[in-house]
Amino acid sequence: MTMRIATWNVNSLSVRLPQVLDWLGAHQPDALCLQETKLTDDKFPHSALAEAGYAAQWFGQKTYNGVALLTPMSAAPVEAVVKNIPGFFDEQARVIAATLGDTRVIGAYFPNGQSVDSDKFQYKLAWLEALQTWMADELQAHRRLVLVGDFNIAPEDRDVHDPAAWADQVLCTPQERAHFQRLLSLGLHDAYRLFEQAPRSWSWWDYRNLAFRKNQGLRIDHILVSDALKPAVSACTIDKLPRKHERPSDHAPVMVTLND
C-alpha cells in the first residue's frame, strides 16, 4: 500500500488553479496541502477541484495566508478536521489538519516573520511555541503523523544558497532553527534528509534577480514524519518543474512516498 503526500505554497490559488489541476493529474497524490491560497472561503474553487476528482477542506481569508487539504474523491472522506492551532487565538488562516484513514496530516503555513526586529517575528515565535505544544499532543494521539507545509525556516546552512548573506536573517535565525530542531526532538523526521539529495536543493526561489535560473534559493518547504512512519518513507522529492512554468509560484511542490 503506497501513500503519497505533498505540499505546495501556490501563492494565490486563483492564479495557480490551472497548474494545481495539472499537477494533481500528473502525480495523483493521496493528499496535497496548499498554502497561500489567498481566498476567502466563499471563493474557494471546490467545484473545479471536484471535477478533477479531488475533495477539499479549506480555510482561508482575504488577501493573505489561507490553506487547504485535497484528497481523492475515491478515498474515504477525511475525519477530525482542525483549523488553526487549538487554544492559540489567531486571526490568520494558517493550519488545516485532517485524518486520512489511520494517518494524521497537518498542513501549515508558518508565519514569515518579516524581519527579526518586527512584531511579526514575535508573532512567529509565539506561533511556533503554540505549534510545539500542539504537536506533542497530536503525536500522543496519532502514531502515524505527517506535518507538512511552508515552514518559513531554512533548517541548516546547507538549505541556504548564500549562508553568509542570510546569517541571522529571518528564516535562518538560531531561534527559528531551534524550533525546527525541537519539532524533530518530539519524534519527527525531515523526510527530505532521509535520502541522499543533490547539493544546492531548494524549494523556494525569489522572483527577483533571475534567482531560479541561477539556482539561488532556500529549502523552507518541508515534510516531517513521525517515528512510526519513518521506516515507511521510500522517497521525498522537490518537483522543480512547476517553477519553470509561465507565471509560476515562487515555491515548488514537495512530496513524500510512504510504503506500508
Added chain:
DNA sequence: ATGGCTGCTTTGAGCAGA
C-alpha cells in the same frame, strides 16, 4: 543593492512575501 518581482487591494501606490 535602501533594489529587483509577484499578487493583492473597495484601482492606488503600498503592503507583504522570503
